[in-house]
Amino acid sequence: MEDATIHDVLNGPATLGDQKRVRGWVKSRRTSKAGFSFVAVNDGSCLADLQVVADQGLPNYQEVTALGVGCAVEVAGQVVASPGKGQSRELRATQMRLVGPVADPETYPIAKKRHTFEHLRTVAHLRPRTNTFGAIARVRNGIAQAIHGYFAKRGFVWVNTPIITPSDCEGAGELFRIAGPTGDGFFGRQTYLTVSGQLNVEAFCLAMSKVYTFGPTFRAENSHTGRHLAEFWMIEPEIAFADLGDLADLAEDFLKNVLGEVLERHAEDLAFFQARVDANVVTRLENIVTSSFARLDYGEAVDILQNAGATFEFPPQWGRDLQTEHERHLTERHAGGPVVVTNYPKEIKAFYMRQNDDERTVAAMDVLVPGVGEIIGGSQREERLAKLDERMAADAKEDLWWYRDLRRYGSVPHAGFGLGLERLVQFVTGMDNIRDTIPFPRAPGNAAF
Ligand code: 4AD
Ligand code: MG
Numbered sequence: 001m002e003d004a005t006i007h008d009v010l011n012g013p014a015t016l017g018d019q020k021r022v023r024g025w026v027k028s029r030r031t032s033k034a035g036f037s038f039v040a041v042n043d044g045s046c047l048a049d050l051q052v053v054a055d056q057g058l059p060n061y062q063e064v065t066a067l068g069v070g071c072a073v074e075v076a077g078q079v080v081a082s083p084g085k086g087q088s089r090e091l092r093a094t095q096m097r098l099v100g101p102v103a104d105p106e107t108y109p110i111a112k113k114r115h116t117f118e119h120l121r122t123v124a125h126l127r128p129r130t131n132t133f134g135a136i137a138r139v140r141n142g143i144a145q146a147i148h149g150y151f152a153k154r155g156f157v158w159v160n161t162p163i164i165t166p167s168d169c170e171g172a173g174e175l176f177r178i179a180g181p182t183g184d185g186f187f188g189r190q191t192y193l194t195v196s197g198q199l200n201v202e203a204f205c206l207a208m209s210k211v212y213t214f215g216p217t218f219r220a221e222n223s224h225t226g227r228h229l230a231e232f233w234m235i236e237p238e239i240a241f242a243d244l245g246d247l248a249d250l251a252e253d254f255l256k257n258v259l260g261e262v263l264e265r266h267a268e269d270l271a272f273f274q275a276r277v278d279a280n281v282v283t284r285l286e287n288i289v290t291s292s293f294a295r296l297d298y299g300e301a302v303d304i305l306q307n308a309g310a311t312f313e314f315p316p317q318w319g320r321d322l323q324t325e326h327e328r329h330l331t332e333r334h335a336g337g338p339v340v341v342t343n344y345p346k347e348i349k350a351f352y353m354r355q356n357d358d359e360r361t362v363a364a365m366d367v368l369v370p371g372v373g374e375i376i377g378g379s380q381r382e383e384r385l386a387k388l389d390e391r392m393a394a395d396a397k398e399d400l401w402w403y404r405d406l407r408r409y410g411s412v413p414h415a416g417f418g419l420g421l422e423r424l425v426q427f428v429t430g431m432d433n434i435r436d437t438i439p440f441p442r443a444p445g446n447a448a449f
Contacts, residue, residue: 001076007045010089014079021076022050022091023099025129031065038084039067039096041075044134047268051082051090064096069111070129072100117436124440124449132276135269136437139262140425146261147214147235150254156210156237161197163216168192169396170199171350174220176230193218196418197236199352199403202381205238205414206406212237222444226433227324227372229422231442238416244354244363244380247415248340251367251376252293254419255338260289262428270428278430284370285428287337294335298344298361301326304334321348322366327373339368351391352403353379354413365417372427378417383407 004020014020024043031037035056040049052075054064067073074097082090102108109123110130120127127133151158166189168175176193180186197213204211213236221228239250263270263285274281296304305316305326310333314323322330322341330339343356344364353362367376382388385407389397397404425437435441440449 005045006041006043006048006050009050009079009091010046010048010087016079016081016089018079019076019094020079020091021074023074024050024072026067026069026071026073028069029065029067037061037064037067039064039073039075041073042129042134044128044137047131047135047138047272048087051084051087052077052093052096053090054093054096058093058096060096060098063098064093067098068102068105068108070102070105070108071098073097074099117431117433121435121441128439131272133436135272136425136429136431137439139266139269139273139429140421140437142262142266143258143421143424143428144214146258146265147254149261150257151210151212151237154210156212157204157208159197159201159204159208159211159213160215161194161200161213163194164191165194165200166191167199167399169393169399170195170352174222176218176220195219196234198238198416198418199400201236201238201416202403202414203406205240205416206410206412209240210237224444225324226435227423227426229434229438229441229443232434232438233421235419235421236416238414240412240414242380242415243413244342244365244415247378247380247417248293248295248342248365251340251365251378251417252338255367255376256289258424259285259428263289273429273431281428281430284430288369291337293338293340293367295340295342296330298322298341298364301330301339301341305329308333319345319347324373327366327368328370331368331370331373337370341366341368346391349379351393351396352381352388354382355387355391363415367417369427371430372423375423375427376417376419378415380413380415383411383413385411 001019001021004014004022006022008014009020024041027040027042027049029037029039037054039052041052042049075093076095077091077093079089080092082088110126128137173195178191194217196217201211201213216231217234218231270281302316302318312325316326342365343361346362349362349364353364355362363380365378366374369375388407422434422437426434431437435443
């Protein structure tokens with residue numbers, strides 16, 4: 001008897017008449033008076049459950065009729081056409097084994113069909129068994145694989161930048177401090193969890209030309225929004241001999257390709273999100289793939305917002321950062337799709353961004369998308385040492401002596417961006433809260449699992 005995933009039984013390569021063995025968890029069971037039990041089993045390989053038909057001829061039929069939600073089972077049988085609605089194939093069981101019973105069915109936390117996402121966050125160890133969180137896990141994995149595939153095809157080298165860093169001067173938000181067993185002294189100096197791999201990956205960019213990071217990053221901001229996590233995964237490509245225009249082109253091509261692949265490979269899960277979570281899931285992705293991204297100068301964006309005739313909680317003003325409400329106006333109302341905003345005031349952006357000739361802006365770029373707002377933040381980097389020094393604080397110059405070195409030895413124009421993986425998962429699935437896009441979310445007051 002050959003093992004198969006439920007995906008393969010339902011969609012091939014298994015064919016009608018095959019004998020297969022599957023393993024998974026019971027989603028539901030109903031037993032008919034005619035001596036049949038219909039057991040829906042899921043193993044995570046796809047959204048759909050496999051309907052297993054067991055009849056009273058099975059030696060342990062009594063046990064089968066007592067199977068409840070969450071029980072782990074192993075079933076051997078024949079793949080047959082299903083007369084039932086909603087599936088084309090089912091498995092006619094010749095053997096069914098209870099591998100792992102549910103200790104106390106009354107208290108199984110996800111026994112009911114529907115739960116609020118808030119409740120499911122309190123049972124994060126069991127929520128992967130629900131349709132929604134299974135689909136999120138598959139789509140998240142699909143996005144990650146598509147990202148690695150995109151870069152691999154184009155000759156980028158994946159560089160694993162450190163998670164523990166001595167540098168607290170990137171300016172990308174509050175840092176978590178690391179304490180060793182005997183206080184802060186383990187590394188001979190204070191260290192932190194990284195907020196971004198960018199500064200380190202620049203060193204590799206200026207040797208390997210096309211590189212990217214893909215790893216966890218940490219920010220100790222006390223934000224309680226549906227768009228912030230204390231631990232999230234970031235993808236940061238960095239390209240040499242490139243300017244801001246090249247970077248915007250890369251960001252657009254990258255998102256189009258990655259999302260195109262996700263549309264193609266995850267049709268079943270996306271249809272589920274469209275039906276249950278957000279009715280625009282598929283059209284939103286198709287729009288990204290087929291239309292070109294609007295590009296706006298920051299100054300133009302502020303003008304548009306000021307003349308929008310809309311009331312904002314924060315009145316838009318040149319020199320202030322764009323708020324989520326502004327970002328959503330630009331994408332949802334003004335452009336009806338993604339927008340790349342460039343050339344922000346230098347006062348509100350990091351020291352490493354390249355100064356423009358106008359003396360008041362830097363070559364920064366944010367990619368904004370409907371629903372989520374900022375999904376990508378990046379810039380052309382300041383490659384001129386004198387210009388870089390103008391914007392570096394004294395302690396930063398000391399700490400980041402090696403970063404300054406990169407501007408002394410073979411410096412070239414280069415640029416890079418950071419994409420928040422969870423923001424992208426949010427955008428793809430339509431999930432409202434970012435805490436539902438990562439397996440075990442970390443947010444203020446919340447690290448239980
Ligand atoms: O705009 P950010 O802060 O940019 C950087 O960290 C640069 N070093 C990136 C670079 O140029 N290589 O963050 C980049 C992206 C944001 O656009 C957002 O998608 C995501 O990371 N992000 C977060 N996602 C979840 N929770 C948070 N607290 C996030 N902060 C940023
Ligand atoms: Mg940003």
